[in-house]
Amino acid sequence: METLVSTQPVSDFAPWNNPGEVPLVHFDGVTKKFGDFTAIENLSLNIYEREFFALLGPSGCGKTTMMRMLAGFEHPTKGNILLGQGNLQEAPPHKRPVNMMFQSYALFPHMNVEQNIGFGLKQDKTPKAEIKRRVEEMLSLVQLEPFAKRKPHQLSGGQKQRVALARSLAKKPKLLLLDEPLGALDRKLREQTQFELMNIQEQLGLTFVIVTHDQEEAMTVASRIAVMDHGKIVQVATPAEIYEYPNSRYSADFLGDVNIIEGRTDISTGETASLYWSDEEAPLTVSTSLRLPAQTTAWLAVRPEKLRISKDKPPTSDNCIQGKVWDIGYTGNISTYHVKVSNGSILKAQVSNQERLADRPITWEDTVFVHWDKGAGVFLET
Numbered sequence: 605m606e607t608l609v610s611t612q613p614v615s616d617f618a619p620w621n622n623p624g625e626v627p628l629v630h631f632d633g634v635t636k637k638f639g640d641f642t643a644i645e646n647l648s649l650n651i652y653e654r655e656f657f658a659l660l661g662p663s664g665c666g667k668t669t670m671m672r673m674l675a676g677f678e679h680p681t682k683g684n685i686l687l688g689q690g691n692l693q694e695a696p697p698h699k700r701p702v703n704m705m706f707q708s709y710a711l712f713p714h715m716n717v718e719q720n721i722g723f724g725l726k727q728d729k730t731p732k733a734e735i736k737r738r739v740e741e742m743l744s745l746v747q748l749e750p751f752a753k754r755k756p757h758q759l760s761g762g763q764k765q766r767v768a769l770a771r772s773l774a775k776k777p778k779l780l781l782l783d784e785p786l787g788a789l790d791r792k793l794r795e796q797t798q799f800e801l802m803n804i805q806e807q808l809g810l811t812f813v814i815v816t817h818d819q820e821e822a823m824t825v826a827s828r829i830a831v832m833d834h835g836k837i838v839q840v841a842t843p844a845e846i847y848e849y850p851n852s853r854y855s856a857d858f859l860g861d862v863n864i865i866e867g868r869t870d871i872s873t874g875e876t877a878s879l880y881w882s883d884e885e886a887p888l889t890v891s892t893s894l895r896l897p898a899q900t901t902a903w904l905a906v907r908p909e910k911l912r913i914s915k916d917k918p919p920t921s922d923n924c925i926q927g928k929v930w931d932i933g934y935t936g937n938i939s940t941y942h943v944k945v946s947n948g949s950i951l952k953a954q955v956s957n958q959e960r961l962a963d964r965p966i967t968w969e970d971t972v973f974v975h976w977d978k979g980a981g982v983f984l985e986t
Contacts, residue, residue: 617654617827619652619653619654619655620650620652620828625652626688626689627650627651627652628651628652628653628655628687628688628778628779628811629649629650629651629674629685629686629687629692629779629811629813630648630649630650630651630684630685630686631647631648631649631650631670631683631685632648632683632684632685632686633646633647633648633682633683633684634646634647634648634673634680634682634683634684634685635647635680635681635682635683636666636669636673636678636680636681636835637681642835643666643669643835644666644669644670644673644680644835645834645835645836646682646683647666647670647683647835647836647837649830649837649840651811651813652811653811654809654810654811655811655812655827655828656801656802656805656811656812656814656825656826656827657811657812657813657814657826657827657828657829657830658813658814658815658816658821658822658825658826658828658829658830659671659813659814659815659816659830659832660816660817660819660822660829660830660831660832660858660859661817661831661832661833661858662817662833662858663817664834665832665833665834665835666832666834666835666836667815667832668783668815669835670815671704671781671783671813671815673685674692674702674779674781674813675697675700675702675704675781676692676695676696676697676700676702677697679693680693687700687701687702687778687779688778701777701778701779702777702778702779702780702781703724703772703773703775703777703779703780703781704772704780704781704782704783705768705769705771705772705780705781705782705783705785706768706783706785707783707784707785707787709756709764709765709767709768710768711756711764711767711768711771712756713755713756713757714755715755715756716752716753716754716755717743717748717751717752717753717754717755717756717759717767718739718743718752718753720756720767720771721739721742721743721767721770721771721774722735722736722738722739722774723771724771724774724775725738725739725774725775728775738774739774742770742771742773742774743770745770745773745804745807745808746766746767746769746770746804747766748763748766748767748770751763761789761790761793762789762793762796762797765785765786765789765797768785769785769801769804773804773808773810777810778810778811779810779811779812779813780810780811780812780813781813781814781815782801782812782813782814782815783815784815784816784817784818785801785814786798786818786821787818794821795824798821798824798825799824801825802824802825812825814826819858819859819860822843822859823843823847823859823860826843827842828840828841828842828843829841829842829843829846829859831846831854831855831858831859833854833858838851838852838854838855839851839852839855846859847859847860847907848982849982850905850982850984851984851986852984852986853903853905853984853986856905856982856984857905860907861907861908861940861952861954862905862906862907862908863904863905863906863907863908863911863951863952864903864904864905865879865881865888865903865904865906865949865951866881866901866902866903867879867880867881867882867887867888867901867902867903867904868880868898868899868900868901868902869896869897869898869899869900869901869902870887870898875891875892875893876889876890876891876892876978877889877890877892877894877896877902877983878890879902879904879983881904881947882945882946882947883947884946884947885925885945885946885947888904888923889922889923889978890904890978890981890983891978891979891983892982892983894983894985896985900985902983902984902985903983903984903985904981904982904983904984905981905982905984906976906980906981906982907980907981908940908952908953908954909954910976910977910980910981911951911952911953911954911974911975911976911980912953912974912975912976913941913943913953913955913966913972913973913974913975914966914972914973914975915965915966915970915971915972915973916973917973918973918975921975921976921977922975922976922977922978923975923976923977923978924973924974924975925943925945925946925951925973925974925975926945926946926971926972926973926974927943927944927945927946927951927971927972927973927974928943928944928969928970928971928972929941929942929943929966929967929968929969929970929972930942930943930944930950930968931968932967932968934957936957937956937957938954938955938956938957939954939955939957939964940952940953940954940955941953941954941955941966941972943972943974945974951974953974
């Protein structure tokens with residue numbers, strides 16, 4: 605499956621690289637236990653103003669617990685959560701400048717669209733004229749003016765999602781929490797809505813934190829991603845940094861499709877290293893700054909789109925392995941070739957389908973060569 609990286613225009617927005625920048629949200633050594641079970645373990649993390657930050661990981665990794673602590677529905681067993689300079693734990697949920705959009709949308713079925721959007725403002729005893737102004741502003745923002753008088757059952761899934769978003773934004777929170785907000789939408793609508801969310805977040809200049817297990821969603825919308833596993837953060841970086849330079853096999857394998865080749869190292873020079881992965885094959889050459897002792901177990905992570913595949917052996921290549929086409933996955937714009945090599949492992953190489961299927965030059969059972977440059981992969985020691 606193709607992995608999408610956010611197409612947001614490149615800018616200088618990178619407050620996490622500025623040591624003097626004060627984070628909007630700061631998790632300081634936070635641990636959360638439920639009885640004997642540790643959901644979050646000694647976690648520290650900074651989230652900055654105007655970020656679209658993603659918490660990404662499988663079910664049970666702790667990402668929803670982090671969000672519920674931000675919302676005030678759970679409290680840390682140990683450590684502190686700061687919003688700006690204040691301790692967030694001292695404020696009850698309804699007093700926090702934080703709002704949460706639930707996966708189920710949680711719309712009131714007996715209220716129409718504008719009543720749902722204005723509900724929180726009414727609860728805060730906001731003047732009627734201000735409620736009316738803010739509701740109209742939110743209806744315009746999410747392009748739902750023609751549907752203001754409709755009830756939730758008269759709306760499509762995408763329209764309900766927009767109502768829930770507008771209601772969450774109406775109180776102008778400093779921090780908006782999104783709990784898998786697009787999970788109920790079909791793929792095409794979900795992709796469209798991802799870009800709408802990005803545009804709204806940029807337009808309002810708010811900080812969004814999204815919880816998701818969908819890697820494509822996280823890579824599309826987020827300025828940074830925290831990859832989580834068993835209550836710990838494995839890596840925090842921009843989508844492109846995690847995709848191109850994962851810091852572990854877990855990050856590499858969780859974000860996008862990847863070939864992970866295990867082997868033993870030769871003494872590295874600090875620029876390149878050799879990975880002995882098969883007794884029958886030449887070692888692989890990898891560009892790396894890691895200096896590992898000889899005979900250390902290490903791994904090469906290389907994305908399928910970085911691999912080239914051909915029937916003829918290339919005249920020059922840093923790495924070249926012969927194998928047989930075991931299977932082919934066709935997804936329209938891309939074909940993924942599964943190539944079985946001499947030690948029995950399978951390598952995946954992706955090719956853009958510039959020709960029609962009937963003209964495919966490589967097919968099942970063909971003997972092929974998979975080859976790539978030494979800088980195409982990442983050398984990993986964990």
